Amino acid sequence: MSQTTANPAVDPSERKRSWLQAAWATAVVAGVFSVVLAAAMVVDALRSQAEDMRTADRLAELKVALRDRPMDEGLKARIRALDVELRRSFFRRSQATDTGRWLLLAGVAVFLISLKSAMALRRKLPMPKAETPVPGLVGRLARTSRWAVAAVGVVLALAAAALVVTASSILGRPERGEKAATYPSDEELAKNWPRFRGPGGLGISAYANVPTSWNGKTGDGILWKTAVPLGAPSSPIAWGDRIFLTGSSKKLLEVYCFDAATGQLLWQQAASGIPGSPAERPRTMEGVEWAPSTPATDGARVYAIFSTGDVIAHDFSGTRVWARNLGTPENSYGHASSLAMWRNLLIIQYDQATADDKKSKLIALDAATGRTVWETKRDTPQTWATPIVAKVSHLQLAHSGHVRIEDATPGDQIIACGDPFLCGYDAASGKELWRAECLGGEIAPSPVYANGVAYTANAGSYATAVRTDGSGDVTKTHVLWKAEDGLPDICSPLANGELVWALTAGGLLTCYDAKTGKRLWEKDFEVNCSSSPSLVGDKVLVTSEKGVTFFVAASRELKELGKAELGEGCRTSPAFLDGRIVIRGEKHLFCIGKK
């Protein structure tokens, strides 16, 4: 009022209109500014995604190239320069974005203030019409409100039901797989060569009719010979008409399937894209590479493990069933323990690092799903030995004369070497049953079992016989004998219940009495050996790294029976089938038999 009096030339409505126009103009300017700024920020954000250092194609390519050429300093310099350039770009963009955010906030604030001001200036007081009473209106409103509440309640219930229906948990599936578990019978296992050193891991052929003479150079006695795509010191396994192998290179880890009748490579599958698999391969011993472990099969699937910790399962058609990584093993020569199986469980001796690190363990995976069924910690540093599955029978123990039949404890055991213990585990639960302190040094030879007794031998300690019916520490109670001659450092021993053989890497074969440990004889073949000895009928087979197989009689006296040549080097142990031997050379897979 006083202002009007002071300046009668200014009309209040005109002033209001002026303010209104100013408010609208400000709102439009601020709005356009904010929209343009926001659009620019969005475009910049989208454009910068292509320069994101995490996804920069060029940088990724250079990093891949660096894996193959780790010593290329020029390549490293280029990667560093590109990395720095991308980083600078990222932080420049971040700074600009930060400034843009505040400008945008200010623009939006001005826009809202001016828009609200304009709306306030346009506001007029309402002019309510005369109210006409409507009978029952309140009741109707309350009824409609109740229906609305009920409707929202129903909608929420339906939404919850949809959530329940659509949200399934994958964690519940293993139990179903477990119930449906199937596994081969002992008879089926005995007919085939399902793992390293055959049924039970004992190195004993179920067939005595295998050939004793062949020549890989001339082809005499060779049924077929097939080149293996990638080399490795893993041994062949066989089931029915299929033979399986693994191989590795710097870039590939592979599983192979061959036709046992023709040697034709039926399929090869790469072990790639496995979750958790290390981006960089762990260091391994030269020549071993990443596939030293022999695969295993249960007649339905083939399982393989690599030094990366990758475990993979394929069906017989080559389709991947499951794959997982157990964590990269800390092993100075690379993980080399082969796979074992008990019923539907895949057994993995996963020893690594030092004993103090407490990282070693025995693992049982559900063969159908790969799920861990049990896991048992082991007090041992890294080893390279393979566990065996022993069907400990009270009858065997009794017949062997070591225990009274009423004192024997029957049950399937997994027997595994460690430093310094040889241990027996309950196969079903993984619980450690007994342990005997009888080993030391670097443990590579695997144990064997016969008639209730486990035999082990390792350079730096002893050859030992341990009864498997004990519990707890049985070092003082169940160790039957110890011997110190001809101790192996790579090759596993061989036992048939009466005799035990041990083969050194230098080719010295020593025969012991299984009950007393007395050395009966020894034979120095004067060759290097990586292949473990095998028992075929009444013959012991020893294969040298040059591919020469020597035959000696499985008797208390030394009796040489001859030799045969493969024609190329060999670091693997053979598989024995009905009338045939399958053996892997340095470059080829051989099937030896009568045509």
Next chain:
Amino acid sequence: MRARSFILVALLIAACGAALAAEPVPPPEFTDTQHQVPGEQYPQPSAAAIQYLDVAVLFVALCLATFLALRLRSRNAVFALMVACLVYFGFWRKGCVCPIGAIQNVTLALADPHYAIPLAVLAFFALPLVFTLFFGRSFCAAVCPLGAIQDAVVIRPVGVPRWLEGGLRVLAYAYLGGAVIFAATAPVFLICRYDPFVGFFRLSGSLGMLLFGGGLLVVGLVIGRPYCRFLCPYGVLLGWLSRLSGRRVTITPDQCVRCRLCEDACPFGAIRKPVEPPTPAERAAGRRRLAWLLGLLPLLVVVGFVAGGALGTPFAKLHPEVVQAERVRAEELGEVVGTTDASDAFYESGQPVDERYAEARRLRSRFALGGRLFGAWMGLVVGGMLIHLTLRRRRDDYEADRGACIACGRCYDYCPVELTRRKKQAEVSSAKNPSAKQ
């Protein structure tokens, strides 16, 4: 022009959402140089002094809001305080700690004896409740930053039908129940995880949450404070206490003259019309309905409790450990390709997978219990609201709803009695101080 304004604001908010999304920086690749990669930095907890300052500011703001709304009856002053609190609690203190989220801390403190709730958080939870119990929802009017940012964008409000408003209010009860149960059983802080406006306060956040918050602000252009009215779990508690408050905002400072000018003044639908007493026939029908609903209530609670157990699996998917276990299992089975950061972290931990699966199953069973309690709560809420809507109270004047009114003061300017009071007050002031006239 109005439509263009809405579109412009909507575009602005959507664009802000896209522009504010944050991105992490991977560490440098090389370790064979002399460069020392700094270790991970973790934000330090807020100093005690700043926490107590926050509490002091909250207390002062509540006092001021109460004074401005109830005593001074000034919408402009309330608005100015609201903007100040938006700047302080929102943009400066980044929206944390807030009383809404403090519900979860209090719940966790009650459920887990090992959790010690900070005093400042407890104060943030309790102070607004205490003020509301005595003076109504002045906290919502001028102190809450979430309410303030919505209030700031109200341009042209339209009324939401009363029946729809009542129905949508169930959502806030569901959110409250879910937040409390998740905080007690998991604990997962739902309110903090799904705070729609914290991304705006921090000028950064996930694109999804920024778009959700932006969507609420766009809706807020025409529907006043949609989060406060239909989602805010703390608003449920404030609404209960506000009904009990002795002093609270009234539209008119004196006798209502039933001019109906204030009828559409409230953008939040809190003004109630006079209600005639029910006829004898309506009263009798109401009693029968009430008896029927009182019988239905325990049934709804029991059904909710039983059916809620099935929610264990979907609820558990909100827990990171369960998500991690499910992912690892899916990777094991080959159902997914590649790994995630979570599964990589698990593999690096060296923990046996079965331990993680067992832990995930244990968590899921806890969520199943939480689901049962949630189902029972929702049965109680729906049944209770149905009963509430059956009760009919006589109302003689236009007045603000005791629970819904947020004390913003917008209705003052519409009331002729209030305007008369202000005029008289101005005249008295002028008479006391004649120099002010010149």
